[in-house]
Amino acid sequence: MLSPWTLIAIIVSLYYLKTYQEIVFPVVNAYAGDIFRRKAYREYKTNAKRLIAKGLAKYNGPISLLVPPWVVAALQHHWGDSDSWHQISWERDTTGIISWAAASVFVGPGKASDPEWQMLSQAYVRELFSAVSELHTWRPSLRSVVQWFLPHTSACQALARKARVMIDEVVERRAEESHLAQRQGRKARRYNDVLSWTSHMPSNKLHLGDIQLALAVAALFTTSEALRQTLTDLAEHPELVAPLRREIEELISRHGLCQAALQKMDMLDSLMKESQRQTPGLAIRDTTLPDETLIPRGSHIMVDSSDMWNPEVHDYPDVYDGYRFVKQRHAGDKASQFVQASREHNTFGGGRHICRGRFFANAELKICLAHILLDYVVRLKEGYCSKPMSSGVYDGVDSAAELEVRRRSGSECCPFYAFLHCSPTETPFGTFRSIEIEMVFS
Numbered sequence: 001m002l003s004p005w006t007l008i009a010i011i012v013s014l015y016y017l018k019t020y021q022e023i024v025f026p027v028v029n030a031y032a033g034d035i036f037r038r039k040a041y042r043e044y045k046t047n048a049k050r051l052i053a054k055g056l057a058k059y060n061g062p063i064s065l066l067v068p069p070w071v072v073a074a075l076q077h078h079w080g081d082s083d084s085w086h087q088i089s090w091e092r093d094t095t096g097i098i099s100w101a102a103a104s105v106f107v108g109p110g111k112a113s114d115p116e117w118q119m120l121s122q123a124y125v126r127e128l129f130s131a132v133s134e135l136h137t138w139r140p141s142l143r144s145v146v147q148w149f150l151p152h153t154s155a156c157q158a159l160a161r162k163a164r165v166m167i168d169e170v171v172e173r174r175a176e177e178s179h180l181a182q183r184q185g186r187k188a189r190r191y192n193d194v195l196s197w198t199s200h201m202p203s204n205k206l207h208l209g210d211i212q213l214a215l216a217v218a219a220l221f222t223t224s225e226a227l228r229q230t231l232t233d234l235a236e237h238p239e240l241v242a243p244l245r246r247e248i249e250e251l252i253s254r255h256g257l258c259q260a261a262l263q264k265m266d267m268l269d270s271l272m273k274e275s276q277r278q279t280p281g282l283a284i285r286d287t288t289l290p291d292e293t294l295i296p297r298g299s300h301i302m303v304d305s306s307d308m309w310n311p312e313v314h315d316y317p318d319v320y321d322g323y324r325f326v327k328q329r330h331a332g333d334k335a336s337q338f339v340q341a342s343r344e345h346n347t348f349g350g351g352r353h354i355c356r357g358r359f360f361a362n363a364e365l366k367i368c369l370a371h372i373l374l375d376y377v378v379r380l381k382e383g384y385c386s387k388p389m390s391s392g393v394y395d396g397v398d399s400a401a402e403l404e405v406r407r408r409s410g411s412e413c414c415p416f417y418a419f420l421h422c423s424p425t426e427t428p429f430g431t432f433r434s435i436e437i438e439m440v441f442s
């Protein structure tokens with residue numbers, strides 16, 4: 001027989017468990033009486049795809065990303081308003097745009113443009129890549145010890161500690177806002193960003209600051225490199241600019257700058273994929289092959305991306321052809337869109353670990369490039385000849401390109417410019433039009 005105190009303790013614990021599990025997204029695998037969620041777990045293991053589809057259908061979507069206003073603000077901040085030619089800082093003024101846009105979705109509006117957060121998250125990504133190379137010079141058995149002393153690994157640890165403090169402050173501020181709203185009988189502001197989603201995930205055991213840094217690592221360098229390569233190619237192929245502007249202007253005049261318009265930007269999509277083909281990325285990881293070829297533990301393998309330059313796969317592979325993938329798509333090729341990965345085009349990896357952020361990167365890049373094409377003109381400094389940066393068997397984006405930009409003015413401007421800037425969203429830099437982008441999960 002249970003004592004009254006034990007009964008009270010059970011009821012309080014169940015109540016606590018219930019409130020603790022309240023989350024933003026609708027839980028579709030919740031069943032009455034399934035206290036320990038064993039049935040939910042079974043469903044999750046066997047039916048994840050259907051659950052996601054049902055959850056998204058129930059969610060009072062779309063999942064909105066405040067990317068466009070932040071891109072406008074970031075471009076103004078990094079590229080300026082001057083209609084005279086001026087050189088931008090190649091790394092800082094391209095990563096900065098991607099970083100602001102991504103941060104508006106990851107950490108939310110409050111911190112996205114905070115110079116301290118921007119400095120910290122970008123520095124962490126740089127330090128992390130250097131820390132990986134640094135650790136590779138040590139035997140695997142010693143790495144867990146030397147990580148405390150090496151310059152780049154220690155820098156990562158210091159930045160991660162700072163990130164945790166900064167993110168804790170944001171979470172506390174949001175909690176205070178919510179309590180104040182409750183006390184005043186108002187509805188609390190609901191944040192729609194990764195920080196909010198992850199802070200409402202009961203199963204999450206990671207520090208929210210660590211999640212933010214991990215996202216920055218996955219999203220910043222990769223997408224900034226894609227932007228840099230596309231900008232270089234645009235500067236080298238000015239004949240592509242007019243048809244691209246026509247496509248973008250026509251689509252935003254018809255749909256506004258929304259998901260439907262982005263999906264129909266076939267030429268921009270083709271250009272981005274063609275630019276991706278210029279510098280095939282190579283993934284490194286330890287593995288055992290399914291055909292039982294034994295690769296000793298600890299050895300590095302590289303995924304070969306040379307099919308991107310293979311004449312049996314592409315006509316004239318050495319020629320930059322912005323229309324290449326539009327033509328392939330019209331000829332019925334099912335893997336010619338930017339987000340589609342194939343054995344021949346594996347920049348996003350493939351299989352079980354295929355890049356989860358490619359739809360986001362696709363939308364983010366298209367929004368950035370649409371704004372750049374409509375608002376700016378770009379060119380390489382006279383006499384500068386861009387070439388990929390080679391490091392061993394790896395080809396990367398030219399890390400020293402000298403790109404000059406100027407703002408378009410007067411009659412050069414897009415007649416639908418107002419579409420991009422007319423519906424208000426407040427940012428610390430002024431009020432900009434906010435656009436909702438639906439995320440596609442597949």
Ligand code: HEM
Binds near residue numbers: 347349354356
């Ligand atoms: C053009 C930009 C990008 C490129 C080229 C890229 C490339 C890649 C590659 C090669 C992988 C490894 C795939 C594999 O192991 O087979 C990967 C994984 C991943 N990417 Fe991306 N990525 C990009 C943007 C992003 C963005 C913006 C995000 C986040 C919003 C993101 C999140 C991830 C995640 C979470 C994984 C791990 C997936 C897993 O292991 O299941 N990526 N990415």
